[in-house]
Amino acid sequence: MLRSCAPRLRTLGALRGLTGGARPAVGDAGPALLIPQGFSANGVTGSIRLEIPSIRDWTESWSKEIRLLFDQFMKKCEDGSWKRVPSYRYISPQDSKPTKEEGQMSRARIFSRSYDDGLGFEFVMFHNDVEKRTVCFFQGGPHLQGPSGLLHGGALATMIDVTGGVTAVMTGEFVMTANLNINFKRPIPLGSVIVINSQIDKVEGRKFFVSCDVQSVDEKTLYSNATGLFISLDPEKK
Numbered sequence: 461m462l463r464s465c466a467p468r469l470r471t472l473g474a475l476r477g478l479t480g481g482a483r484p485a486v487g488d489a490g491p492a493l494l495i496p497q498g499f500s501a502n503g504v505t506g507s508i509r510l511e512i513p514s515i516r517d518w519t520e521s522w523s524k525e526i527r528l529l530f531d532q533f534m535k536k537c538e539d540g541s542w543k544r545v546p547s548y549r550y551i552s553p554q555d556s557k558p559t560k561e562e563g564q565m566s567r568a569r570i571f572s573r574s575y576d577d578g579l580g581f582e583f584v585m586f587h588n589d590v591e592k593r594t595v596c597f598f599q600g601g602p603h604l605q606g607p608s609g610l611l612h613g614g615a616l617a618t619m620i621d622v623t624g625g626v627t628a629v630m631t632g633e634f635v636m637t638a639n640l641n642i643n644f645k646r647p648i649p650l651g652s653v654i655v656i657n658s659q660i661d662k663v664e665g666r667k668f669f670v671s672c673d674v675q676s677v678d679e680k681t682l683y684s685n686a687t688g689l690f691i692s693l694d695p696e697k698k
């Protein structure tokens with residue numbers, strides 16, 4: 461299944477070398493990179509196609525607040541201390557092993573990128589290598605409603621999972637989520653912009669212990685905090 465990690469690590473290394481750069485026009489798709497492992501029910505297979513770097517530049521659906529944060533962090537990318545995490549949208553079907561569900565699999569999309577613009581998970585992430593942390597600016601769209609007018613807890617859990625996972629992945633290892641522990645402290649108004657800060661607290665062998673907090677942009681409200689365990693795959697195991 462995962463005999464050699466070298467190509468994967470090379471690709472991740474290339475990924476981690478990405479910088480923010482100038483902002484291209486909205487909707488201007490950048491080149492694509494394939495991470496040579498994806499996940500299927502049978503294990504690890506295929507590739508994840510990463511569309512970089514501009515595919516999810518801000519769109520009309522982004523509020524002024526998230527655009528402002530985006531611009532601030534793109535500026536921080538200029539000296540190389542922060543990197544914008546590339547957007548990744550779908551598992552490339554031609555690179556997945558043929559399965560019985562080939563027809564359905566050809567419609568596979570990364571969950572957090574599967575909604576039409578503005579309706580679901582609108583977010584951008586930036587990573588700081590030295591501090592081993594990732595910041596995610598997230599605006600939950602109307603299709604992520606839980607209780608009336610509020611963000612669904614599962615949608616927040618998804619974003620915590622993705623942000624924590626990216627924080628671990630950016631070290632150069634491909635990880636799976638083993639454990640997530642989330643405290644939901646305050647409800648989040650649907651459509652508001654929130655900030656998810658994630659950092660690696662400890663690494664023990666293949667285990668990455670990550671913590672996250674979720675706050676309002678003005679940092680006055682702590683909506684949630686969480687810890688997660690992400691484990692890189694053992695190349696010896698089938």
Ligand SMILES: CCCCCCCCCCCCCC(=O)SCCNC(=O)CCNC(=O)[C@H](O)C(C)(C)COP(=O)(O)OP(=O)(O)OC[C@H]1O[C@@H](n2cnc3c(N)ncnc32)[C@H](O)[C@@H]1OP(=O)(O)O
Nearest residue numbers: 475545546548621622625626629636637638639691693694
């Ligand atoms: C870079 C830009 C973009 C990148 C794109 C990518 C996006 C990334 C974002 C992705 C976001 C979305 C992500 C998703 O949606 S990932 C999808 C959801 N997650 C899964 O489906 C994972 C299913 N589980 C597994 O596959 C295996 O259990 C894994 C691989 C996790 C470990 O199986 P493995 O056979 O390898 O492990 P091991 O048995 O040798 O144990 C090894 C060590 O770990 C310890 N342990 C194990 N389990 C747990 C546990 N639950 N709590 C506490 N500890 C646990 C264990 O005690 C041992 O410790 P030690 O004895 O060594 O001390």
